Amino acid sequence: MTFLEGGPALAEIHWHPPSSPESAARAEALFASSFDGAPAGVWSAPGRANLIGEHVDYVGGICLPLALPQRTWLAVRPRTDGLLRLVSGQCPEVWQGAVRAVRPGHPRGWPAYLAGVVWALISEGLLPAGFGGVDVAVHSDVPLGAGLSSSAALECALAVALAELFGSGSSLDTAGRSALVKACIRAENEIALAATGGMDQTVALHARTGHCLRLDCDSGAVDPLPLPLDANGLVLLVINTNAPHRLVDGQYRARRVVVERAARLLRVPTLRRISSVQDAVGRLAALGEDDPELLRRVRHAISETARAGAAARLLVEGRLAELGPLLDASHTSLREDYEVSSLELDNVVDAAKEAGALGARMVGGGFGGSALALVETAAVPAVTEAVLAATEAKALPTPTFLHALPGPSAARWS
Ligand code: GLA
Numbered sequence: 305m306t307f308l309e310g311g312p313a314l315a316e317i318h319w320h321p322p323s324s325p326e327s328a329a330r331a332e333a334l335f336a337s338s339f340d341g342a343p344a345g346v347w348s349a350p351g352r353a354n355l356i357g358e359h360v361d362y363v364g365g366i367c368l369p370l371a372l373p374q375r376t377w378l379a380v381r382p383r384t385d386g387l388l389r390l391v392s393g394q395c396p397e398v399w400q401g402a403v404r405a406v407r408p409g410h411p412r413g414w415p416a417y418l419a420g421v422v423w424a425l426i427s428e429g430l431l432p433a434g435f436g437g438v439d440v441a442v443h444s445d446v447p448l449g450a451g452l453s454s455s456a457a458l459e460c461a462l463a464v465a466l467a468e469l470f471g472s473g474s475s476l477d478t479a480g481r482s483a484l485v486k487a488c489i490r491a492e493n494e495i496a497l498a499a500t501g502g503m504d505q506t507v508a509l510h511a512r513t514g515h516c517l518r519l520d521c522d523s524g525a526v527d528p529l530p531l532p533l534d535a536n537g538l539v540l541l542v543i544n545t546n547a548p549h550r551l552v553d554g555q556y557r558a559r560r561v562v563v564e565r566a567a568r569l570l571r572v573p574t575l576r577r578i579s580s581v582q583d584a585v586g587r588l589a590a591l592g593e594d595d596p597e598l599l600r601r602v603r604h605a606i607s608e609t610a611r612a613g614a615a616a617r618l619l620v621e622g623r624l625a626e627l628g629p630l631l632d633a634s635h636t637s638l639r640e641d642y643e644v645s646s647l648e649l650d651n652v653v654d655a656a657k658e659a660g661a662l663g664a665r666m667v668g669g670g671f672g673g674s675a676l677a678l679v680e681t682a683a684v685p686a687v688t689e690a691v692l693a694a695t696e697a698k699a700l701p702t703p704t705f706l707h708a709l710p711g712p713s714a715a716r717w718s
Pocket residue numbers: 357358359360361362453500501502503504668669670
């Protein structure tokens with residue numbers, strides 16, 4: 305990217321993902337050094353950013369995620385003895401366990417996402433009950449714990465691998481991919497015990513290059529929307545704060561519990577069925593419900609879906625440069641009403657905006673992780689420089705930057 309030439313602290317800007325052949329070769333090399341022989345193939349799935357529509361997938365809302373060029377790479381080979389053997393570049397000790405021993409809460413840590421997919425595919429009838437197991441070696445270019453959905457990338461890469469190795473010809477058409485989305489969500493919710501909403505798995509399996517998806521999490525509709533950033537002289541800059549983020553620590557689940565309680569009080573299946581914040585507040589007041597925390601959470605859920613709907617309309621009209629105020633309002637709502645931001649996130653968002661970003665917001669589950677900024681191409685060096693200076697001034701972890709060029713969905717490499 306020529307506009308970064310001579311720019312600030314280039315060593316800290318992970319601008320391009322490594323090339324695909326290099327990443328695939330790393331997964332293969334890890335496979336060869338951990339297990340005997342060669343894999344049956346290599347598959348990969350992307351991490352994700354989300355343009356807008358945060359923390360609304362589990363309330364039937366609208367979100368606009370896109371696949372990152374950074375992907376997680378899996379070298380995979382079937383077994384016949386009912387064992388799973390899993391190894392990752394980040395944790396080179398092989399994890400081994402029986403397929404039939406996989407259950408809620410077991411295994412723990414990263415193997416849960418892979419073992420969970422095997423379990424869920426069997427539960428959904430997409431793998432035979434007597435499935436013989438699999439060896440998997442993982443190399444990930446999706447930064448871990450950065451709120452960029454490295455776990456869904458793991459799940460979805462294995463799901464497509466097993467669908468290709470064991471499924472019918474239709475298992476990777478649109479309906480087949482939707483069935484894999486469902487299985488991957490079950491793996492995450494029921495085995496890894498993360499109460500997440502499904503946006504990440506949907507985009508990993510349905511993404512389209514150059515597009516974001518408009519997910520209607522009420523109707524289930526998935527519509528690609530063109531995101532011609534380059535042609536509009538724009539860059540979507542992902543800023544990884546490098547502050548640790550964890551979804552399984554109860555905060556995410558706690559948010560979900562509150563908005564689901566609100567939906568029950570309002571006697572609707574999800575908050576999506578409520579037309580406006582005023583309507584929700586009025587109806588809750590009539591029920592004698594005035595808990596300020598509940599009202600703030602509801603206000604975020606309803607207003608964020610309205611913003612995501614407005615952003616989708618701007619994209620349809622090709623008005624990308626006008627997205628900024630919606631991104632800013634999303635961040636304010638996530639910070640003030642949903643309370644899922646953090647000092648590090650607020651700091652990079654403020655710095656990016658002061659340096660000329662058109663809009664900026666935290667992305668993903670929050671409590672650390674990453675933010676994104678919509679930036680005119682020429683302003684990228686100034687924005688990255690300002691973000692680095694602002695974090696240095698507060699002695700916060702040094703952020704890293706990714707160029708969120710919308711990439712393709714999970715697929716076979718070789
Ligand atoms: C995480 C979850 C998603 C979604 C986002 C917040 O990434 O996995 O389901 O809820 O947080 O939008």
